[in-house]
Amino acid sequence: MTSEAKIAANRRNAQRSAGPRTAPAKARVRRNALRHGLAAVVVNDPAVATEVGRVAAALCDPGAAPSDRERALIVAEAQVTLKRIRRVRAEIMEQMSPAPPTRPPDAQDTAPMLQVEGNARHLDQLLRIERYERRALSRRKRAVRLLARIIHDGVDFGR
Numbered sequence: 001m002t003s004e005a006k007i008a009a010n011r012r013n014a015q016r017s018a019g020p021r022t023a024p025a026k027a028r029v030r031r032n033a034l035r036h037g038l039a040a041v042v043v044n045d046p047a048v049a050t051e052v053g054r055v056a057a058a059l060c061d062p063g064a065a066p067s068d069r070e071r072a073l074i075v076a077e078a079q080v081t082l083k084r085i086r087r088v089r090a091e092i093m094e095q096m097s098p099a100p101p102t103r104p105p106d107a108q109d110t111a112p113m114l115q116v117e118g119n120a121r122h123l124d125q126l127l128r129i130e131r132y133e134r135r136a137l138s139r140r141k142r143a144v145r146l147l148a149r150i151i152h153d154g155v156d157f158g159r
Helices: 004-014 023-030 046-059 066-096 111-153
Strands: none
Touching: 023 066, 046 066
């Protein structure tokens, strides 16, 4: 059991690390989720919902139990999310690819320096996107395992 002193210390520490305190910092944090939309729930989008339904139908029979269908939908949502993430990654990689030179190499040009700065920004974006991909992969893996157990064993393990 945790002591009262430890609980009090945890509460004091939590007060010091409660997020941004200034108005500009709060405004900046508020926009974090809107940068690329990869953390957003996209099943509300009719096109995405159709694709998720199509993938879920390929995984699960139409007459399957509701719990099987629910798990198939989780797998499908994760798969569609992975597809979106990989599309965003490909777009970033295309932006990083060097443009063909338009000037002779002996001319004074600052384009290589700008390209290096741009690539650093793109690399930072790629690192951020990796987090979303790991989360989607983990979710899909967990749902596939549950779905496979149910199909093979005929046992419902719940969530």
